[in-house]
Amino acid sequence: xxxxxxxxxxxxxxxxxxxxxxxxxxxxxxxxxxxxxxxxxxxxxxxxxxxxxxxxxxxxxxxxxxxxxxxxxxxxxxxxxxxxxxxxxxxxxxxxxxxxxxxxxxxxxxxxxxxxxxxxxxxxxxxxxxxxxxxxxxxxxxxxxxxxxxxxxxxxxxxxxxxxxxxxxxxxxxxxxxxxxxxxxxxxxxxxxxxxxxxxxxxxxxxxxxxxxxxxxxxxxxxxxxxxxxxxxxxxxxxxxxxxxxxxxxxxxxxxxxxxxxxxxxxxxxxxxxxxxxxxxxxxxxxxxxxxxxxxxxxxxxxxxxxxxxxxxxxxxxxxxxxxxxxxxxxxxxxxxxxxxxxxxxxxxxxxxxxxxxxxxxxxxxxxxxxxxxxxxxxxxxxxxxxxxxxxxxxxxxxxxxxxxxxxxxxxxxxxxxxxxxxxxxxxxxxxxxxxxxxxxxxxxxxx
Amino acid sequence: xxxxxxxxxxxxxxxxxxxxxxxxxxxxxxxxxxxxxxxxxxxxxxxxxxxxxxxxxxxxxxxxxxxxxxxxxxxxxxxxxxxxxxxxxxxxxxxxxxxxxxxxxxxxxxxxxxxxxxxxxxxxxxxxxxxxxxxxxxxxxxxxxxxxxxxxxxxxxxxxxxxxxxxxxxxxxxxxxxxxxxxxxxxxxxxxxxxxxxxxxxxxxxxxxxxxxxxxxxxxxxxxxxxxxxxxxxxxxxxxxxxxxxxxxxxxxxxxxxxxxxxxxxxxxxxxxxxxxxxxxxxxxxxxxxxxxxxxxxxxxxxxxxxxxxxxxxxxxxxxxxxxxxxxxxxxxxxxxxxxxxxxxxxxxxxxxxxxxxxxxxxxxxxxxxxxxxxxxxxxxxxxxxxxxxxxxxxxxxxxxxxxxxxxxxxxxxxxxxxxxxxxxxxxxxxxxxxxxxxxxxxxxxxxxxxxxxxxxxxxxxxxxxxxxxxxxxxxxxxxxxxxxxxxxxxxxxxxxxxxxxxxxxxxxxxxxxxxxxxxxxxxxxxxxxxxxxxxxxxxxxxxxxx
Numbered sequence: 001x002x003x004x005x006x007x008x009x010x011x012x013x014x015x016x017x018x019x020x021x022x023x024x025x026x027x028x029x030x031x032x033x034x035x036x037x038x039x040x041x042x043x044x045x046x047x048x049x050x051x052x053x054x055x056x057x058x059x060x061x062x063x064x065x066x067x068x069x070x071x072x073x074x075x076x077x078x079x080x081x082x083x084x085x086x087x088x089x090x091x092x093x094x095x096x097x098x099x100x101x102x103x104x105x106x107x108x109x110x111x112x113x114x115x116x117x118x119x120x121x122x123x124x125x126x127x128x129x130x131x132x133x134x135x136x137x138x139x140x141x142x143x144x145x146x147x148x149x150x151x152x153x154x155x156x157x158x159x160x161x162x163x164x165x166x167x168x169x170x171x172x173x174x175x176x177x178x179x180x181x182x183x184x185x186x187x188x189x190x191x192x193x194x195x196x197x198x199x200x201x202x203x204x205x206x207x208x209x210x211x212x213x214x215x216x217x218x219x220x221x222x223x224x225x226x227x228x229x230x231x232x233x234x235x236x237x238x239x240x241x242x243x244x245x246x247x248x249x250x251x252x253x254x255x256x257x258x259x260x261x262x263x264x265x266x267x268x269x270x271x272x273x274x275x276x277x278x279x280x281x282x283x284x285x286x287x288x289x290x291x292x293x294x295x296x297x298x299x300x301x302x303x304x305x306x307x308x309x310x311x312x313x314x315x316x317x318x319x320x321x322x323x324x325x326x327x328x329x330x331x332x333x334x335x336x337x338x339x340x341x342x343x344x345x346x347x348x349x350x351x352x353x354x355x356x357x358x359x360x361x362x363x364x365x366x367x368x369x370x371x372x373x374x375x376x377x378x379x380x381x382x383x384x385x386x387x388x389x390x391x392x393x394x395x396x397x398x399x400x401x402x403x404x405x406x407x408x409x410x411x412x413x414x415x416x417x418x419x420x421x422x423x424x425x426x427x428x429x430x431x432x433x434x435x436x437x438x439x440x441x442x443x444x445x446x447x448x
Numbered sequence: 449x450x451x452x453x454x455x456x457x458x459x460x461x462x463x464x465x466x467x468x469x470x471x472x473x474x475x476x477x478x479x480x481x482x483x484x485x486x487x488x489x490x491x492x493x494x495x496x497x498x499x500x501x502x503x504x505x506x507x508x509x510x511x512x513x514x515x516x517x518x519x520x521x522x523x524x525x526x527x528x529x530x531x532x533x534x535x536x537x538x539x540x541x542x543x544x545x546x547x548x549x550x551x552x553x554x555x556x557x558x559x560x561x562x563x564x565x566x567x568x569x570x571x572x573x574x575x576x577x578x579x580x581x582x583x584x585x586x587x588x589x590x591x592x593x594x595x596x597x598x599x600x601x602x603x604x605x606x607x608x609x610x611x612x613x614x615x616x617x618x619x620x621x622x623x624x625x626x627x628x629x630x631x632x633x634x635x636x637x638x639x640x641x642x643x644x645x646x647x648x649x650x651x652x653x654x655x656x657x658x659x660x661x662x663x664x665x666x667x668x669x670x671x672x673x674x675x676x677x678x679x680x681x682x683x684x685x686x687x688x689x690x691x692x693x694x695x696x697x698x699x700x701x702x703x704x705x706x707x708x709x710x711x712x713x714x715x716x717x718x719x720x721x722x723x724x725x726x727x728x729x730x731x732x733x734x735x736x737x738x739x740x741x742x743x744x745x746x747x748x749x750x751x752x753x754x755x756x757x758x759x760x761x762x763x764x765x766x767x768x769x770x771x772x773x774x775x776x777x778x779x780x781x782x783x784x785x786x787x788x789x790x791x792x793x794x795x796x797x798x799x800x801x802x803x804x805x806x807x808x809x810x811x812x813x814x815x816x817x818x819x820x821x822x823x824x825x826x827x828x829x830x831x832x833x834x835x836x837x838x839x840x841x842x843x844x845x846x847x848x849x850x851x852x853x854x855x856x857x858x859x860x861x862x863x864x865x866x867x868x869x870x871x872x873x874x875x876x877x878x879x880x881x882x883x884x885x886x887x888x889x890x891x892x893x894x895x896x897x898x899x900x901x902x903x904x905x906x907x908x909x910x911x912x913x914x915x916x917x918x919x920x921x922x923x924x925x926x927x928x929x930x931x932x933x934x935x936x937x938x939x940x941x942x943x944x945x946x947x948x949x950x951x952x953x954x955x956x957x958x959x960x961x962x963x964x965x966x967x968x969x970x971x972x973x974x975x976x977x978x979x980x981x982x983x984x985x986x987x988x989x990x991x992x993x994x995x
Contacts, residue, residue, distance in 0.1 A: 095530065371903070
């Protein structure tokens with residue numbers, strides 16, 4: 001029931017729209033089935049499955065809008081929801097930034113659904129946990145991991161004839177392996193749309209190897225170091241930067257893209273010329289949603305109906321695009337580019353091993369943790385390394401090092417780019433391992 | 449959802465429909481609908497008995513059922529306009545079972561006898577599937593059934609009964625006051641939450657609770673276009689376990705500080721704070737950049753609360769200590785051997801930290817936790833020594849205790865309950881001491897107010913905190929504002945540098961409304977009380993950069 005077909009979804013949306021007495025009405029309908037299993041101390045701790053199907057109706061009178069949702073689908077409930085949305089709209093204050101709804105749109109064909117993920121059962125999850133726990137038990141290591149799979153759909157429609165439907169699946173797996181004495185810890189994370197691409201076992205092997213190799217870490221003085229950030233480490237800082245590319249904030253002078261004296265840094269070369277970042281909803285490795293302009297993993301009711309398309313954000317170090325709300329774009333007379341659901345950082349062809357081989361002195365970072373903004377003006381972030389940090393000398397990993405706290409801006413970091421490897425999927429993005437010089441570590445942490 | 453994601457969303461001013469993946473946010477409804485009564489206790493009892501019986505018939509040796517209706521009203525504004533009003537309702541049932549010594553959980557929004565029976569069967573099937581690989585069977589601390597009970601947050605004005613217009617008018621006044629005093633931009637928000645939870649367990653407990661929380665907040669931004677600089681100052685309100693009366697701004701709950709600064713206890717004057725915020729953000733633009741080095745820090749409760757949360761609250765969660773959070777939030781330096789030694793100096797002798805879920809007006813206050821355990825208060829750090837942790841029914845036997853601490857919580861009917869932080873508070877000093885008295889004794893220091901940037905490692909040793917406003921202290925006096933301040937320390941070193949605590953007249957709670965933990969991530973709300981406290985010789989870094 002939770003996963004409706006395109007036809008079933010359209011039928012409900014049309015029915016809802018037929019009840020409308022508002023000037024404009026939009027409907028978002030989404031459903032999902034999410035299952036998970038969590039384990040720690042080599043044993044399953046929690047596990048569950050949740051289904052949800054919900055409908056959101058937004059009614060608009062003039063510049064007043066109101067939203068109501070429901071998870072019951074009989075005719076009376078649907079009509080009641082429409083009436084409620086209308087009542088809320090009438091009571092709402094005018095929204096001076098209201099922009100009339102979009103008419104019919106052409107959406108890209110995107111395949112983000114996989115039967116292998118949709119067919120996951122509690123036994124599959126338990127087996128994945130076992131595949132991860134068992135090798136750890138045999139090596140006297142401790143596994144803590146999490147697997148979550150989601151199958152969902154989202155459909156949008158409005159009184160101007162817009163309709164969109166998307167079905168999607170995803171699976172996320174992460175594993176932390178610790179040594180029995182608590183002196184070593186390793187991590188690996190994988191995410192896919194198609195569960196058949198996931199091997200919990202091989203991801204666990206990576207984490208096991210890092211746990212064993214990271215024991216007996218030596219302390220290095222904090223300071224500026226050449227680092228190699230694995231994709232799982234680099235992605236967090238890059239995501240924060242991509243999330244700060246809102247045009248309005250930049251034009252209002254409160255973003256790293258704001259300029260001294262007013263205006264923005266659009267068109268300026270802000271990064272090393274090898275930096276190119278774009279988004280492409282049709283990319284086969286990270287398929288996105290056909291419609292955007294909102295959030296939510298499946299586009300959800302969150303979309304304002306804008307089609308997602310390929311957008312170049314940074315090209316050869318130059319800021320090429322920022323994203324807009326429809327209101328701000330209209331006010332500025334520009335195209336309302338929607339924020340992307342995932343991004344692709346063009347990398348090189350080298351493997352992580354090649355990057356290490358080419359490094360005279362440096363630090364390999366597996367994962368960054370507890371990253372928080374320190375200064376939104378400069379995009380300065382702080383956080384720590386975690387679960388496998390190693391000293392590299394003459395192209396080889398010499399020994400594990402104690403974790404560091406960093407204070408660094410991705411903008412400065414991408415100016416200090418030394419080399420890039422082959423991009424890998426990380427948290428729904430494609431990110432290469434990055435070799436960065438002068439990465440700022442400000443203190444040491446005793447944490448393992 | 450992660451706290452960060454949430455704040456980004458509200459900051460972007462996106463619509464109600466932006467929240468499809470937030471378990472806390474239910475289905476948008478009208479403000480009036482929020483006031484409509486739901487199922488009465490008798491109907492809920494009947495439905496929960498259906499669940500208990502269905503689970504038992506599938507082999508469950510223990511079952512608990514939570515039938516929940518979760519209401520939220522969120523109001524978002526910027527400058528002169530309302531960006532969004534979210535009225536949301538979410539209801540359904542979550543069933544947790546033990547089969548073959550293993551937990552299983554399932555939830556459904558189909559709250560009918562059929563839907564409930566199916567849900568109970570799924571929970572049992574999940575438990576069975578997992579039990580194949582289970583090596584340690586679950587051991588529950590005994591909890592006698594408490595029979596039929598009710599509990600309600602003591603509120604004077606139910607926030608959901610206050611007309612939306614009154615809320616908008618308040619925020620427009622706040623925004624207007626900020627703009628009139630030099631703000632370039634201002635966003636302001638009101639968050640109201642009501643959890644109507646019915647808990648039933650196979651132990652024979654049937655508990656009906658009505659829990660209310662409130663959080664008014666804003667961010668004021670001042671821009672210097674010519675210099676290409678901007679500075680912000682967030683509200684120094686605290687989320688509370690209160691009704692709309694928190695916004696009355698009564699004078700008796702204001703705590704006057706040095707240089708005209710004001711602290712707020714159980715009543716908040718949002719307009720007054722917005723005026724102060726605009727002025728302070730403006731002052732920040734030209735404030736002196738801090739010289740890195742060692743300083744004595746005087747930390748306001750509205751700042752210190754977050755430091756307590758991160759450096760005492762999280763490390764003393766027993767599930768973290770045991771390794772249950774190793775893959776996400778991390779583990780803890782406060783290991784069992786340190787506790788067993790009975791002499792681990794977490795802090796100086798002045799440091800007394802208590803856990804409770806009973807403190808009036810606090811976010812953690814409830815009658816019973818989500819395992820049906822009556823709430824209480826207990827010591828975590830006594831005279832500087834680590835003496836206990838925070839635990840649930842399936843953990844407390846590890847501590848040699850027979851009774852759960854009552855720390856189990858789920859953020860929604862569709863989330864499984866697990867160990868969550870109770871209120872964790874630093875007891876005020878016993879000697880009479882005001883903030884001014886404290887500052888007088890500091891030669892080279894910084895007075896920090898408000899919650900800023902915060903980050904701590906996965907075992908809670910190394911942390912870095914910023915704040916909202918920073919004042920230099922020179923020879924016992926405040927000497928103007930500083931900028932680019934963050935302090936870095938090690939938890940044990942930091943708490944051992946605690947040298948003075950103001951008395952109970954300065955005591956207030958700080959709160960975290962959307963504290964994230966677990967996989968899938970769940971939020972919870974928790975308060976941290978303290979009085980202004982001094983820490984000696986803490987390492988301060990300069991965070992200024994050029995890009």
